[in-house]
Amino acid sequence: MIHLLALDLDGSIVDLIERESRDELECSVHTASYHYELVVKCQENRYDAVLIDLDHPRSGSLEEIDQLKALQPSIRCYVLTSLPQWEQALQAMKSGADDYLAKPVHPDKIRTILQTLNKRPVHRLTGDLKLEFNKSKRIIGRSTAIKKVYDLIQKLARVDTSVLIRGESGTGKELVAQALHYNSSRKQGPFVAVNCGAIPETLIESELFGYEKGTFTGADKKKLGKFQFANGGSIFLDEIGDVSPQMQVKLLRVLQEKKITPVGSNQEIPVDVRIISATNKPLEKMMQEGKFRSDLYYRLNVMPINLQPLRERLEDIEDLSVFMIEKFNRLHERHIRCLTPEAVQALQVYDWPGNIRELENVIEHAFIIEGTDEIHLDSLPPHIQQKAPELDEPHSEGEGETTRLQEELRTIEQLMTEANSLKYPELKEQFEKEFIKRALKAFNGRINQTAEQTQMTKVTLLRKLEKYNINPKEYQH
Numbered sequence: 001m002i003h004l005l006a007l008d009l010d011g012s013i014v015d016l017i018e019r020e021s022r023d024e025l026e027c028s029v030h031t032a033s034y035h036y037e038l039v040v041k042c043q044e045n046r047y048d049a050v051l052i053d054l055d056h057p058r059s060g061s062l063e064e065i066d067q068l069k070a071l072q073p074s075i076r077c078y079v080l081t082s083l084p085q086w087e088q089a090l091q092a093m094k095s096g097a098d099d100y101l102a103k104p105v106h107p108d109k110i111r112t113i114l115q116t117l118n119k120r121p122v123h124r125l126t127g128d129l130k131l132e133f134n135k136s137k138r139i140i141g142r143s144t145a146i147k148k149v150y151d152l153i154q155k156l157a158r159v160d161t162s163v164l165i166r167g168e169s170g171t172g173k174e175l176v177a178q179a180l181h182y183n184s185s186r187k188q189g190p191f192v193a194v195n196c197g198a199i200p201e202t203l204i205e206s207e208l209f210g211y212e213k214g215t216f217t218g219a220d221k222k223k224l225g226k227f228q229f230a231n232g233g234s235i236f237l238d239e240i241g242d243v244s245p246q247m248q249v250k251l252l253r254v255l256q257e258k259k260i261t262p263v264g265s266n267q268e269i270p271v272d273v274r275i276i277s278a279t280n281k282p283l284e285k286m287m288q289e290g291k292f293r294s295d296l297y298y299r300l301n302v303m304p305i306n307l308q309p310l311r312e313r314l315e316d317i318e319d320l321s322v323f324m325i326e327k328f329n330r331l332h333e334r335h336i337r338c339l340t341p342e343a344v345q346a347l348q349v350y351d352w353p354g355n356i357r358e359l360e361n362v363i364e365h366a367f368i369i370e371g372t373d374e375i376h377l378d379s380l381p382p383h384i385q386q387k388a389p390e391l392d393e394p395h396s397e398g399e400g401e402t403t404r405l406q407e408e409l410r411t412i413e414q415l416m417t418e419a420n421s422l423k424y425p426e427l428k429e430q431f432e433k434e435f436i437k438r439a440l441k442a443f444n445g446r447i448n449q450t451a452e453q454t455q456m457t458k459v460t461l462l463r464k465l466e467k468y469n470i471n472p473k474e475y476q477h
Helices: 012-020 035-044 063-071 083-094 107-119 130-136 144-156 173-182 204-209 245-257 283-288 294-300 314-332 341-348 355-369 397-419 424-442 447-453 458-467
Strands: 002-007 027-031 049-053 076-081 099-102 163-166 191-195 234-238 274-279 303-306
Touching: 002 012, 002 035, 002 107, 012 027, 012 107, 035 049, 035 063, 063 076, 144 173, 144 303, 144 447, 163 173, 173 191, 173 234, 173 274, 204 245, 245 274, 245 294, 283 294, 314 341, 314 355, 314 447, 341 355, 424 447, 424 458, 447 458
Parallel strands: 002 027, 002 049, 049 076, 076 099, 163 274, 163 303, 191 234, 234 274
Antiparallel strands: none
8 A cells, every 4th residue: 555645735635646546556645734743743654655735834844854754764755836936846856855746736647656656666665775775865986986985885784883984075975874874774764864064053962862842942842853863773963073072072972872861851861873974074183183072083983984086086977977967857857868078078177176066066057058968068167168178189089099009109119219129127117107107197197096097006106106206296287
């Protein structure tokens, strides 16, 4: 049986669902009167999908989507909206909603949703979620760096220890945290994400641990904290480096005692939660300056996962772009097939200070500008296009291959002339030196990427650079 939960403004969507559901679908529809009731009902019962009418005066904020997903990771969230509020619907999609329905909703749309829910595999509740997670949660890449992350996730998913994820902003730290959760024994429990840097210091304790009714002005009812929502599952503390020293002490106690104390209460509440944290700050330096507790650091940093910035894994850009094109095709109802080779090359020579998040913004920008079924260079933002003149002029395949062979023959002749002999050791060093210079030039002087693409270890490459007195900075452009 399909179980649906709806926050319906006038009851029309419930009537439509009941009309379109056939006997063999065995559809059961439950309703809520306000947004908080959605959360309460999802705590008490399991649903296949929830439908939220954004025109409802008690629909609340888009944060409820995160709460519902945290309580029931496999639940599908659909938002309904009238035409003037499509911008809010798009924002809901970015906040985790699976789809939005324009009002009045066409019966065919409801029928499609019901058929999709009816065909969902049973493993959404009881089986291995690894394939479902990899498909829907956007961990994309084939580089050596991301393969190492996959390997660590696989190992850490088998244990229940704390994990600290390190990486620049926009590298996908929350996605890695979700992968850890959904591939672990806690996958049936909730995954609750908290951005510690976005919560004022005066509110973070009540946000994490909850509070009792009457604790302060405006506390007209008891509130559960994020740790209680995450009970039996995992809590992701993003930007852990922004937490105050006073709050660090309380988090350390949770790690040690597995208990929390709500604000305004003297009662300790046991919690069964795995803590996954993340930061882009230098915690080691902060410890030296007395800004971060060393005992908390060692508790969190049992096994770290380090995410490389996008500029160090440029070979993943095309795969990431393809995935984002598919996503925005669904979101904007377009049929763009791919990026042109020139556009891909322009993306691969850019430094990406905003990492994957910036790449996603660039692809969405191109969707707005592009009028064909391919994303061309001139549809990319100007600061990306500026890199294009640095690319080599395009050649036909045959012409390019001939030119490359001619250059290699000239290089061999030049090296043999300079060596003035055919002695293998001397020529080998000359070839090796030239090879490293060309590789550095091809990969903009980046050590990690050059080592990875040439299948050398980083230690070997550094040793060769020192041996031949090669400065990689000279090949950066």
